[in-house]
Amino acid sequence: MAALLLRRLARHLVLAVLATSLAYLLAAVALDPRAGYEGRAPRPPEAVIDARLSALNLNDRTPLADRYRTWAAGVLRGDFGRTWDGDPVNAELWRRLGVSLRLVLPGAVLGCVLGVLLGAHAAARRGRTADRLITLGSCVLLAVPVFVLAMLLQIAATKANQIMGVRVFVWVGESTPGASSWPDRARHLVLPTAAIALAQLAVYCRYQRGMMLDVLHADFVRTARAKGLRRRSALLRHGLRTALIPMTTYIAYASGFLILGGVFAEKIFGRHGLGEWLVDSITRGDVNAVAAIECVAVCGVLLAGLVSDVLHGVLDPRVRGAA
Amino acid sequence: MIARPGAGNRRVVAGLALLALLFSLVSFGPLVSPWGWDDTDFAAFRQGPSATHWLGTTQSGRDVFALTLRGARKSLLIGVFVAVISTGLAAVVGTAAGYAGGRVDRILMRGVDLLLVLPPLLIVVVLAPRISGGVPVLVALLAAFMWMVTARMVRAMTVSLREREYVLAARFLGVSAPRVIVRHVLPQLASLLAVDASLNVSVAIIAESGLSYLGLGVRPPDVSLGTLIADGHGAAAVRPWPFGFAAGLLVLIVLAVNLLGDGLRDVLDPTGDGR
């Protein structure tokens, strides 16, 4: 298992290097940091702009290869360079990463667990009312894009607040300014967590139901029943674990969606996380900040891939044997 | 396994009916609406539904009904084009890699891996503001980052089909490779591709409206469902019409397409009802 993980890690490292390089190059080509300076009034002299851009390694008159080399050398030392304003990218990056993770992770975990449980339950009661309700619910939820879902929740919460006359639901920012207690933070998390959890839940539920239906009629479940297990315990003891195996691959795939959901959630729930920063940086033409965020996203996706590998190895002895 | 062919069929029919309804709404709606999407009624700002403005007006006096239909049409068109292009690309890359095998396969799949690691929409977000040219470029951009997962599936199926005995038989008869692909491999992939194309429509619509919501997709003065939702959101608690209508249409479109895609999968997939 350890050897297998090391090999995976090595391959991931290569992919990460390639992917972040590509991300930097795309950002460097597509974004225009000069425009921001030129738009200032009064317009600074050309030479000043050039010097300023060169100092930040943003000058589009420097050959792309040189800029890339400077950037890559910095990244190797763990330094993502400076933003368009001249602040170090690193400090801002870690702070905002914390904000984003606190926003997204609870919903992601909750959605995944609930989704798997609901999906398995629906498959086991196939064709009954519970199954129909769950299937219908996930089908409708799937059709609601996450930003619409978040807004709907917000609108509903506003109405609820109006009706009750008290502000039960709050969502703007991580905490009420000046009153940063745990209950307050948790209260601020309710809506975003619900939005992300619901969006994830719908997807996981559908997949898990499909996987579970596949093992419902599997020969080994029949064998388990022939041994004297009742249908329900045969499904739980022999079916569920086998049906979970393909789901592990899905975790890696879902991480991409999660990052995206995070961007919308930040905008809608007024958090100053990576997503908001990304949109701002793009409009400002802040190449270094955009590249750093892309780099974090790439690592996030690869990390999710690694987690899914580990889970796969834990659940499936056939893969473990290969290590 | 006891097949329930009815379930798949019912969903296909429901999805198609809903889609037909939506299509006729966005194509004939503007004809009966008294206002064009780019007309401005300076006598009515921020109005509720009335006989003249069926769903009210925006703060700049534009007709919500006409505007939303215009946005929905744009979103639908973008969705369909993106899905067709990306699925086509996936079919070409997937069959080429799967059938050729060896180095071609390895190189193509490494490329796919690389593109899969980069969260596609983040790249699109970066590129979108820079590239001018409007909707066609947006379509190309979205399509360019949506084909990879399908290409992987197509490749996996092609690899297994290549070893299928009737494909071997054709090869041993001396049938040329392109002909084998067209006659013996592609027909078996048709159902996978049809299902995938239809599901990609909904992914593309969601992606497009998300981008436009962030202000990075369709630009003013043109509208799409995403921009309308963004505009309507702020005042949604007070005046739900603009937001509600646009969001509702978006959900209905995605729901219809998903129903169609899922239903098609059940109807066409031989393993689904054959066992």
Place this chain on the structure above:
Amino acid sequence: MLRATDLTVRYAPDVRAVQGVSFTVGAGEVLGIVGESGSGKTALALAVMGLLPESARVAGSVRLRGEELLGRSETELSRVRGKELSMVFQDPSSALTPVHTVGDQIAETVRIHSGASRAAARARAVELLDLVGIPGAARRAHAYPHEFSGGMRQRVMIAMAIANAPAAIIADEPATGLDVTVQAQVLDVLRTARETTGAAIVLITHDLGVVSGFADRVMVMRAGRAVESGPVEQVYLSPATPYTSVLLRSIPRIGERRVPPSRPKRPVVLEVDGLVRHHPLHKGTLLLRRRAGTVRAVDGIGFDVREGETLALVGESGCGKTTALMEILRLSRPQGGRVSVFGQDTSALCASDRKALRRDVQVVFQNPYSSLNPRMRVENILAEPLTTHGVPAARARGRARELMELVGLEPDHARRYPHGLSGGQIQRVGIARALALEPRLVLLDEPVAALDVSVQADVMALLKGLRKRLGMAYLFVAHDLAVVHSLADRVAVMYSGRIVEIGPVARVYGVPAHPYTRALLDAVPLADPRLERRRRRVLLRGDPPDPASWPGGCRFRSRCPRYTTLTAVEGALCEEHDPESRPVPSGERPVPSGEDVDRLVACHHPLAEAEGGR
């Protein structure tokens, strides 16, 4: 012990899988239920167990020790299943849960019914694994199903079935899909199981040979009904219904055959010399692949086929016979060795020569359902080879009709799709497609293995007739020695990527020179209960070898019954040297060297003629 009366199974209101079947089995008795595919035998087994899908309706009565089982609740039934009544399923690769160790799976069976402690149940599991002949049972109990071979998994299934000493065991095709030598081992384990538990056994199979040596009574099923039942000898020797006698007559048998005077001196159509095909072995799934060794699928084989002659490649699964066939079909440079077709060396062919040569070399595949494109009509399938080689479409269509007539298909089959045809008809289409270009050499990969016995006989008759009429040479691959016997002139026995013995069928079968050939022949079940019970045979130990790894020396050594009888000096030869093919020494009568040069064996200590006689 177990009595079913007037059992009827219906799926939809009008689809009856089983209709009014009754049987009884006493303690320690074996009832064989025989039927072709679609005869309802598996539905019958599941109905007795109460494991049919919910949509199925069962009527009649099933009594175990006098107690009615039908109509009981799931909870009540689950107390009986696995304790009083247990089942061995057909496909052991999917019937065991992949994510639990076999020890746990057996122990679970014990614990469900006895409430034994975890440790006691595990100890019992090891005991059971030992009983069914799994070497190193205590260690192997910790292994997962995918680490076992097919035969070993079936032993595990049997261990699970006898864990609680049930009153009755239902075995549904327990040996199907396994190699003959392993099949014989599994039946032996089942015999042990009956002796230790004294259970009544219902053995369901399509293979009349399997039942003849094992069952006390037989019931023959057809289309959901029992057509005949009675003691084995009575049914086999004087069948009462025409269906049973047709079934019995269709079984290919290994009987006497005239030894041909000598091999005709005709031109060689196919010559293979030192052919090698190795695959890199990758472990893990697609994402986690890495190279873990080399599979020596074909490791230097040589033979020739002359005009109008039929050579069979025979061996257990994984011996490389199909790989050899595919290598020849590629008509390109092999990894090692030489293939020449009609005197042309395939490694020297250019693309257009190769395509031209394909006209003369054609193939028929094993699986009728995957060998035809499911989305093409029969007439288009048959026209494809012709249009590919430049025959105008209109002519091709006419020729397609001729071909259909040639292989005994009706004209109205032309517009049908493959799924509208039966297995036998599909195989006829496959044969017709191979014949379309009037080839001189046809390669057949298990052409009848997937067919029911009665259909098998028809297709074999067709192949024989075509050979006579069209004068083609056949190279065919099979695992069934009886099929080979009735179809081939010469046979090459393969083991682990090598040909261990080659020669005229009559001589190889009559006096096998290689211990492996002898063991294969011994493992073939005979469809004659008296002969089957009387014969003494040597069962091979172990599984077919893993082609990815073997020690030096003779590859058959680890399973060789003869090796165990050798002295240390004689045995050293087997351990150190890989045996070469050489002419069979014929001790009993002086043979002119010209004849038996066609008979080769690769063994350091071939069986003496006198000992080999049967």
